[in-house]
Amino acid sequence: MKVSKFGGTSVASAEQFKKVAQIIKDDPERKVVIVSAPGKRFSGDTKTTDLLIEFGEKILRNENVENELLEIINRYDNIATELGINNGVIAEITANLHALRELDRSNNQRVMDRIKASGEDNNAELFAAYMNHLEIEASYVNPQEAGIVVSDEPGNAQVLPETFENLKKLKLRSGVLIIPGFFGYSPDGELVTFSRGGSDITGSIVAAGVGATLYENFTDVDSVFSANPAVVENPRAIEELTYKEMRELSYAGFSVFHDEALIPAFRAEIPVCIKNTNNPSARGTFVVLERNYEKNPIVGIASDSGFCSIHVSKYLMNREVGFGRRLLQILEDEGLSYEHMPSGIDETSVILRERQFNNNDTETRVMERIRSELQVDSVTIKRNQAMIMVVGEGMTHQVGISAKATAAFARADVNIEMINQGSSEVSMMFAVQENDAAEAVRSLYKEYYGENVETDGLIQEVLEIK
Structure with a gap:
């Protein structure tokens, strides 16, 4: 069983949805899929999460949010329309977004967590609907249903140990499971988000919980590079690096992978592969427990x-x-x-x-x-x-x-x-x-x-x- 996580650019449009679906179809071992909120479709575009943050901040200031609400709904509607998906799922997403305006505003952090998490949650619902439209057995699984239990720290949740035992039951389910990234639920049932970019964390947690043979993190680059391509021209691709090395690089500015996401996979000794949604045949970069240091003592x-x-x-x-x-x-x-x-x-x-x-x-x-x-x-x-x-x-x-x-x-x-x-x-x-x-x-x-x-x-x- 492989757990595959797809980042924001990988699920930003109908065209990207088609690529992701094909990647899943090409390998029957890809049984669990984690999705982010729709990211940028082109240079200068705005991420859905950023739209949701602006939407939430205006709600908290009691300002009119009709324009923001319409723009967010249209992001999902455009994807569904181009894919020919039944409008039923868009009606659900629309109702969900309208309901966010009526949240109890006594706790601003709770409000923002609920609003931000809706980006991943609605996109997972939409992608599951698309998979079924293609006659691929798939089901949307809410993190609470999956058993992802986290600390009650809005915007900075930490996974709790019982999560990994809870997730084992997912192995008994049939078809492809579509789980939204970025959030879990506190022991009291409150929705709580990880830090920004936390869909990587969800993927790693789920991979550890189900005992995956591989955790694939799909993004928009063929591999991790030994230096930032915006700074160094044509830097070397890294074929293999250790968990510790990847965490150091992520912390120090390599944005391809969340620096906290490796911990669950590391503890479970599950290899991680960073791959390109737009070029899935590329080998990618493997993150492993140990590597041969003689050839490249410095990895990045x-x-x-x-x-x-x-x-x-x-x-x-x-x-x-x-x-x-x-x-x-x-x-x-x-x-x-x-x-x-x-x-x-x-x-x-x-x-x-x-x-x-x-x-x-x-x-x-x-x-x-x-x-x-x-x-x-x-x-x-x-x-x-x-x-x-x-x-x-x-x-x-x-x-x-x-x-x-x-x-x-x-x-x-x-x-x-x-x-x-x-x-x-x-x-x-x-x-x-x-x-x-x-x-x-x-x-x-x-x-x-x-x-x-x-x-x-x-x-x-x-x-x-x-």
């Missing part, structure tokens, strides 16, 4: 912007018991999460997502509390930073990986503001200014995958001497 280079760092300096900091705990307690009190925390004997830095400081009052309060409560010598904040990750489990077995990285930064004339390497040695992280990130990535790519710059220079010197 990723970068992400939107970071800032708080730099704290205090003489004899290393001797002050509880300093780090009290520093992090201040961040916790202010509702801030941190990403990295490299440190020295008298200095430490905390790297955060910059958007958390959009409120100037929060930044001022945090800085003042650090000064007064920790009695530091200095505290400063640096904005507009990017994090660059060099990822590969093989780096721990090969000498000179770090030296190549620093050489690449030097050649690109990019200043490294911070270096951090986790104890697992799966990745190296470098902080640079945002406007230097692209050039740094290109230089790193050339160092690890392109021509050897130092060797080229040495050959040229020899030729000149001769």
Whole structure:
């Protein structure tokens, strides 16, 4: 049994629906299908989820939503019309969307979760109807019916252990099962969504629950690439990488896969294959437990912007018991999460997502509390930073990986503001200014995958001497 998840671009139009249906027909092992909400049909288009968010925000402001409602309904209606599906399913979707306007507004987060989840839910209903229209036995399965139980954290749900036992019963059902991604239900029966892009998470959870032989994640690229194609021209395709490597790359900006989605598949030791809906015959990229590191110790280079760092300096900091705990307690009190925390004997830095400081009052309060409560010598904040990750489990077995990285930064004339390497040695992280990130990535790519710059220079010197 394979579990196949199709992302927003894969189910954005009638044409894409036809491709997905053919992919399912081509392999009878594809018994469970997870669908996203309709994504962009073309460059400049708007994702259905974004339309729903705007729709929900207007509802909460008691504004007129007729235009937004009509636009959302039309997205589904256009698909159904082009596929020749009976209008009965569109009538159900229309009724569902109209009902969202009447939700109890005493809890804004509950309202937004219900509205956002409708994108996947309605699309799953529509796709199941299309499969039956093609005389393929298929049924829509609501996540509550499937048994997906999650923590009651709106917009950030975490799967609960009983889910995996609940999902086993799906193996007894006949036909193709169509499950909407992105949400589950709390133990009290409240609909709760995962973080944005959480359909990947649903797919991984279901794959683990049913004991799938493979979890296929269909998107709009042939494979995962060793660098962002928008930054590096024609980067290498990655044939195989480990769960840890994929998670590091996803976290650091590879948007092809949700960074939380691998955990259920990893724990169940289910291989993951990232494939292209528009080119299903391509091999894709496999995510596995272990791989051969000798050929490619470095699997990829990723970068992400939107970071800032708080730099704290205090003489004899290393001797002050509880300093780090009290520093992090201040961040916790202010509702801030941190990403990295490299440190020295008298200095430490905390790297955060910059958007958390959009409120100037929060930044001022945090800085003042650090000064007064920790009695530091200095505290400063640096904005507009990017994090660059060099990822590969093989780096721990090969000498000179770090030296190549620093050489690449030097050649690109990019200043490294911070270096951090986790104890697992799966990745190296470098902080640079945002406007230097692209050039740094290109230089790193050339160092690890392109021509050897130092060797080229040495050959040229020899030729000149001769």
